[in-house]
Amino acid sequence: MNTMSQTLSASTLLAVALAPLVGAIVAGVFGTAFGGNRIGRRVSHSLTIAGVALSFVLSASVLWDVVMHGARFDETIYHWMQVGGLKMEIGFMVDGLTAMMMCVVTFVSLMVHLYTIGYMQDDDGYNRFFAYISLFTFSMLMLVMSNNLLQLFFGWEAVGLVSYLLIGFWFNKPTAIFANMKAFLVNRVGDFGFILGIGLIVAYAGTLNYTEVFALSGELAKPTLPGTDWMLITVICVCLFIGAMGKSAQFPLHVWLPDSMEGPTPISALIHAATMVTAGIFMVARMSPLFELSDAALNFVLVIGAITALFMGFLGIIQNDIKRVVAYSTLSQLGYMTVALGASAYSVAVFHLMTHAFFKALLFLAAGSVIMGVHHNQDIRWMGGLRKYMPITWITSLLGSLALIGTPLFAGFYSKDSIIEAVHFSTLPAAGFAHFAVLAGVFVTAFYSFRMYFLVFHGKERFDQNPDAHHDDHHHGHHDAHPHESPLVVTVPLVLLAIPSVLIGFMTIGPMLFGDFFKDAIVVDAVAHPAMAELAGIFHGPLAMATHALSTAPFWLALAGVVAAYYMYMVNPALPAAIKRRVMPLYAVLENKYYMDWFNENVLARAARGLGTGLWKGGDQGLIDGALVNGSWKLVGWVASIVRRLQSGFLYHYALSMILGVFVLMTYFVWRS
Secondary structure, X not given: OXXXXXXXXXXXXXXXXXXXXXXXXXXXXXXXXXXXXXXXXXXXXXXXXXXXXXXXXXXXXXXXXXXXHXXXXXXXXXXXXXXXXEEEEEEEEEOHHHHHHHHHHHHHHHHHHHHHHHHOOOOOOHHHHHHHHHHHHHHHHHHHHEOEHHHHHHHHHHHHHHHHHHHOOOOOOHHHXXXXXXXXXXXXXXXXXXXXXXXXXXXXXXXXEHHHHHHOHHHHOOOEOOOOOOEHHHHHHHHHHXXXXXXXXXXXXXXXXXXXXXXXXXXXXXXXXXXXXXXXXXXXXXXXXXXXOOHHHHHHHHHHHHXXXXXXXXXXXXXXXXXXXXXXXXXXXXXXXHHHHHOOOHHHHHHHHHHHHHHHHHHHHHHHHHHHHOOOOOEHHHOOOHHHOOHHHHHHHHHHHHHHOOOOOOHHHHHHHHHHHHHHHOXXXXXXXXXXXXXXXXXXXHHHHHHXXXXXXXXXXXXXXXXXXXXXXXXXXXXXXXXXXXXXXXXHHHHHHHHHHHXXXXXXXXXXXXXXXXXXXXXXXXXXXXXXXXXXXXXXXXXXXXXXXXOOHHHHXXXXXXXXXXXXXXXXOHHHHHHHHHOHHHHHHHHOHHHHHHHHHHHHHHHHHHHHHHHHHHHHHHHHHHHHHHHHXXXXXXXXXXXXXXXXXXXXXXXXXXXXXXXXXXXXXXXXX
């Protein structure tokens, strides 16, 4: 290993991770009231952008070394402490999977940093915002670069913490405070499962290091969990995946993600497109040597992913807030990635993670550009005809939408079609349901994507009819002014994200799925799980794949979705309202998001509150305060009140006591003899 790792220096990798942290600390301390506002906006954003830009350039050079020279790195950087035989360390592991993630995270983050200059220019928390997004980038890099479970967990919790700060960035807004608390609590549920999984690995493998854990994976596959007949490896994988369900917003732990749209738009692009929500997908791919040993866990992953891919897509159809449409689209696409993981097509899942990062960040930032252009209105029912006012936003949105629905030759097509094919070839029992879900999801995705696209950019102009416009527009100009294109600092990131959204799939599908890009990062048991081998057999290059797609079901389903959206919202706009009247009960279910929030708030929260009250009244007040704390002083007081009588201070009392004592002793000895 060391001979290969010489091409990658530890100092380069440290610079990649720490550059955003330095920017975050300087902007967060000296750019805010906390450190006396010593540096202004320009210095704050210049420093944080420079940090992330440096990180991106170094990540790109690392990727180049990994791809061109086969460079690898797996070493400990800092030894923190040792508990018995367990070493707790900070270290980096760089292979194809890590290098690709580093580039995606830093590139999308850089685009978001640039975009933020334009988007947040009127905001008082400008410097604080830059500090947060830089800190977020550092946390995510620590997560993807780690070579051990301890550092992975540190990065995992750090992105959770920073996302809490970002979602509740406007802390005077009650909805934002509710949303960030919801995200925090739901993620704690997932993280509880995650740390149980890590704990089981440590208990049975005795190490936190990835390489050492994977070397012992055969040993982990043999025992059952004590006291049960469950296979230990299945329990470990399910626990780890519960962590991924929280972070990557899989059903039923998905409820936090749509509400997190309360944060400013650049966050939505950073957290909910490219980085934080894909941490779970990355983690399962990284743990592929363990997941491959448990078909039960893979089935569980398949089912959860399929439910998320299809049912979250349905919710996207009825949303009117432009950011929430994109948010439900993210949930659905994360479901697709999870389905690929369940089918043992880990490289396809990570490939979709990469293509999705570009086009989803593009769609979020384009949505933000639209929001700015129409004076901070987010309701797509009061837009329309924006194409001629915002040409750059329009064309980049169209490219992003085409990539999202899987149009042949676009980035999303290669990854999405590969997922559908992989599930088709999977031999697991749940594959049938999953294949139906991902196919049906194609139509649903195309429908809601182009419903949004047509309502925003085509048709009649409706922005002067918005009944709510004057409420939230007190500082953004007069609401009936015409929309306008966003400044260059907003549109340049859109263009830079649009390029990979179109091209990256065509350029990278060969090496990433069928070459040896992930050869030592992802392990697949080709005999038990033949999906990837089957895919390789039918792949004849990206061009052939695109032409062949024209005769397949996903292409026609996507086309049908676009045509249906065009007919219902451009040609015959009375139709959606008529359908809504007919299926009112179904609409109510979707409107209430399958009543998941109601269930969580009225059943789970009340049960938890009841349990908490019981523990407080019975355990805390009754047992701890009543019996232990108060009981102990009462007992001491009672004993003292008796002993006090013996200490009267009169000489004849003491003499009597001594005589009685001698009498008792004499009686005892006589009786013994």
